[in-house]
Amino acid sequence: MADIYIYDAVRTPRGKRNGGAAAISPIQLGATPLRALAERTDLGAGVGDVVMGCVVPVGEQGGDIARASVLAAGWPIEVPAVQINRFCGSGLDAVIQAAGQVGSGMVDIAVGGGVESMSRVPMGADRGAWASDPRETLASHYIPQGIGADVIATQYGFSRADVDAYAAESQARAAAATQGGRFNKSLVPVLDSAGLPVCTTDEHMRPGTTAEALGKLRPAFEAAGKAAFDQRIKFKYPDLDRIDHVHTGGNSSGIVDGAAAVLLGSKSAAEAMGRKPRARLCGWANIGSEPSIMLTGPVPATNLALQRAGMSISDIDLFEINEAFASVVLFAMQDLGLDHTRVNVNGGAIALGHPLGATGAMLLGTVLDELERQDKSTALITLCVAGGMGTAAIIERV
Numbered sequence: 001m002a003d004i005y006i007y008d009a010v011r012t013p014r015g016k017r018n019g020g021a022a023a024i025s026p027i028q029l030g031a032t033p034l035r036a037l038a039e040r041t042d043l044g045a046g047v048g049d050v051v052m053g054c055v056v057p058v059g060e061q062g063g064d065i066a067r068a069s070v071l072a073a074g075w076p077i078e079v080p081a082v083q084i085n086r087f088c089g090s091g092l093d094a095v096i097q098a099a100g101q102v103g104s105g106m107v108d109i110a111v112g113g114g115v116e117s118m119s120r121v122p123m124g125a126d127r128g129a130w131a132s133d134p135r136e137t138l139a140s141h142y143i144p145q146g147i148g149a150d151v152i153a154t155q156y157g158f159s160r161a162d163v164d165a166y167a168a169e170s171q172a173r174a175a176a177a178t179q180g181g182r183f184n185k186s187l188v189p190v191l192d193s194a195g196l197p198v199c200t201t202d203e204h205m206r207p208g209t210t211a212e213a214l215g216k217l218r219p220a221f222e223a224a225g226k227a228a229f230d231q232r233i234k235f236k237y238p239d240l241d242r243i244d245h246v247h248t249g250g251n252s253s254g255i256v257d258g259a260a261a262v263l264l265g266s267k268s269a270a271e272a273m274g275r276k277p278r279a280r281l282c283g284w285a286n287i288g289s290e291p292s293i294m295l296t297g298p299v300p301a302t303n304l305a306l307q308r309a310g311m312s313i314s315d316i317d318l319f320e321i322n323e324a325f326a327s328v329v330l331f332a333m334q335d336l337g338l339d340h341t342r343v344n345v346n347g348g349a350i351a352l353g354h355p356l357g358a359t360g361a362m363l364l365g366t367v368l369d370e371l372e373r374q375d376k377s378t379a380l381i382t383l384c385v386a387g388g389m390g391t392a393a394i395i396e397r398v
Contacts, residue, residue: 001103001104002102002103002104002105002266002267003103003266003267003280004099004102004103004264004265004266004280004281005264005265005266005267005269005270005277005278005279005280005281005398006262006263006264006277006278006279006280006281006364006368006395007041007263007264007265007269007270007273007275007276007277007278008037008040008041008262008263008275008278009186009260009261009262009263009278009361009364009365009368009369010033010036010037010040010186010187010188010260010261010365011033011186011187011188011258011259011260011261011358011361011362011365011366012029012032012033012187012188012189012190012199012257012258012259012260013187013189013190013199013200013201013202013203013258014202014203014204014254014256014257014258014352014353014355014362015119015190015199015203015256015257015258016203016204016254016256016353017118017119017254017255017256017257018119019119019199019203019256019257020190020198020199020200020203021117021119021190021198021199021257021258022117022119022120022257023192023198024117024190024192024198024199024257025060025117025120026054026060026061026065026115026116026117026120026121027060027065027068027069027072028072029115029117029190029257029258029259030052030054030065030066030068030069030072030115030259031069031070031072031073032073032188032190032191032259033113033188033259033260033261034050034069034070034073034075034111034113034261035073035074035188036188036261037111037261037263038073038074038075041263041273041274041275042273042274043075043109043263043273044076045076045078045079046108046109046269046272046273047075047079047107047109047110047111048080048101048102048106048107048108048109048110049079049080049081049082049098049101049107049110049111050066050067050069050070050079050080050081050082050098050110050111050112050113050261051066051081051082051084051094051095051097051098051110051111051112051113052065052066052069052081052082052083052084052094052112052113052114052115052261052357053083053084053085053086053089053090053091053092053093053094053113053114053115053116053356053357053358053360053361054066054083054084054085054090054114054115054116054357055085055087055088055090055116055123055356055357056116056118056121056122056123056124056125056126056356056357057083057085057126058121058125058126059120059121059125060117060120060121061115061116061117061120061121063083064081064082064083065083065115066081066082066083067080067081067082067083069081069115069259084097085357086286086385086389086391087356087385087386087387087389088322088324088354088356088359088360088383088384088385088386089286089360089383089384089385089389089390089391090114090356090357090360091112091113091114091260091357091358091359091360091361091362091363092359092360092361092363092364092381092383092391092392092393093286093360093391094112094113094114094360094361095112095113095262095264095281095360095361095364095393096112096284096286096391096393097112098110098111098112098262098264099112099264099281099284102264102265102266102269105266108265108266108268108269108272109263109264109265109266109269109272109273110264110265111261111262111263111264112261112262112264112361113259113260113261113262113358113361114259114260114355114357114358114359114360114361115258115259115260115355115357115358116257116258116259116355116356116357116358117257117355118255118256118257118355118356119257120257123255123356130142130387131144137232138232140291140292141232141233141235141236141291141292142232142292143229143232143233143292143293144221144224144229145294145295145324145325145386146220146221146224146247146252146325147221147224147225147229147230147233147243147245148233148292148293148294148295149221149247149252149295149324149325149326149327149328150219150221150225150243150244150245150246150247150327151233151237151240151243151293152293152295152296152325152327152328152331153244153246153247153327153330154240154242154243154244155240156327156330156331156334158246158326158327158330158331159244159246160215160244160246161211161215162246162326162330163246163247163251163325163326163327163330164211164214164215164250164251164326165211166251166326166329166330166350167209167211167214167250167251167326167350167351168209168210168211168214169340170323170326170344170347170348170350170351171205171206171207171208171209171347171350171351172207172209172347173344173345173346173347173351174202174205174346174347174348174351174352175205175207175208175347175351176346177345177346177347178201178202178205182346182369182370182373183202183346183366183369185369186365186366186369187201199257202352202353203256204254204256204351204352204353205347205351205352206351209250209351213250214248214250214251217248217249217250218248219245219246219247219248220245220247220248220249220252221245221247222245225243225245230243233292233293236292246327247325247326247327250350251325251326251350252324252325252326252350253322253323253324253325253348253349253350253353253354254349254350254351254352254353254354255353255354256352256353256354256355257355258353258355258358258359258362259355259358260358260361260362260365261361262361262364262365264281265277276398277398278368278372278397278398279368279371279395279396279397279398280395280396280397280398281393281394281395282309282311282378282394282395282396283305283306283308283309283311283393283394284305284308284391284392284393284394285301285302285304285305285308285390285391285392285393286301286389286390286391287300287301287304287389287390288388288389289388289389289390290388291387291388292388293388294384294385294386294387294388294389295324295325295327295328295384296328296331296384296388296390297383297384297385297388297389297390297391298321298322298328298332298382298383298384298390298392299331299332299335299336299390300390301382301389301390301391301392302332302336302380302382302390302392303336304392305380305382305392305393305394306380306394309394311378311394313336313337313338315378316342316378316379316380316394317342317371317374317376317377317378317379318342318343318345318367318370318371318374318376318378318379318380319338319342319343319344319367319379319380319381319382320343320344320348320363320364320366320367320379320380320381320382321333321343321344321348321382321383322348322349322354322359322360322363322382322383322384323344323348323349323350323351323354324349324354324383324384326350328384329343329344329348332382345370346366346370359383360381360383360391363381363383364381364393364395367379367381367395368395368397371395371397372397376397377396377397378394378395378396378397379394379395380392380393380394381393381394381395
């Protein structure tokens with residue numbers, strides 16, 4: 001496979017639920033980073049494909065929202081596009097699928113990214129059978145993700161104080177990054193139909209949040225667990241004598257709106273676009289993991305991506321592990337032996353929010369900017385995925 005280069009990465013701010021970006025249709029939200037890429041680089045009709053993640057592709061997000069976004073962005077009609085859904089890994093997997101086309105030599109330039117308007121199309125609006133059909137939920141030992149996160153905390157000994165301390169640090173890091181302008185290079189505003197900005201900064205953050213304040217929040221998943229799901233997961237894991245429900249709205253990822261896009265190309269694409277590549281995509285992996293708890297995938301996905309790239313954990317300077325829930329990151333750091341000073345250095349989804357189909361592409365752009373800021377070389381991005389999967393990718397500056 002030929003080398004695959006990253007030429008640019010942009011994202012919208014993460015608009016809080018019913019916040020500034022909620023007034024914008026999902027199609028126009030998805031078009032926003034595409035317009036920005038075209039403004040920053042003369043793409044013409046040279047893009048061979050656009051791949052966009054969208055986790056709830058129904059209603060206003062239904063159909064092929066990637067193609068609709070390409071047209072709404074004013075791109076040439078010759079540019080094709082496709083929407084994919086690998087749940088929370090969709091944004092990163094869209095980049096991977098676009099990259100594969102470049103690496104195979106089928107296209108010289110491609111875009112991977114994602115969009116999710118969680119205000120306008122609520123999570124679960126697609127009513128997938130695995131979560132809604134009792135015949136399927138019983139057979140698969142399905143439990144809501146939050147209870148899966150609580151099970152991880154119970155199994156690995158993460159207390160309520162541990163997850164709240166992690167969440168408070170995520171808020172502090174995100175606030176420092178925002179105040180320091182670390183997101184500015186990739187951030188593009190969301191505009192209304194009159195061209196006026198309606199969302200210019202990440203809206204979900206709560207600067208000044210303390211672990212003590214978080215400790216006063218009620219567990220978010222305890223009631224559902226006691227009603228049915230605690231017993232269901234105990235059928236799968238009979239050694240569990242209890243489940244500590246430690247996750248709350250304060251130490252779980254935020255519900256937000258957002259979109260992102262990553263510009264990829266071959267080495268020869270640099271001349272066509274008139275710009276130098278910023279990084280090389282070294283390798284990636286998608287992997288299946290235990291489907292009931294469903295949130296442990298980042299560890300095996302990381303190990304497989306490193307193996308495929310011929311690298312070891314010590315070769316990576318910075319890590320982005322999606323903060324779906326605090327215990328997910330704590331578990332991954334513990335199992336992989338990672339120092340927290342190298343993980344999510346600018347905060348994560350607990351503070352900033354998790355626009356499902358876009359997050360993976362956002363994380364790639366964020367860590368690329370941070371590699372350049374710190375003058376470091378390599379980064380690994382990974383996300384847990386519903387249904388028991390994990391996605392990971394490795395980039396290296398050039």
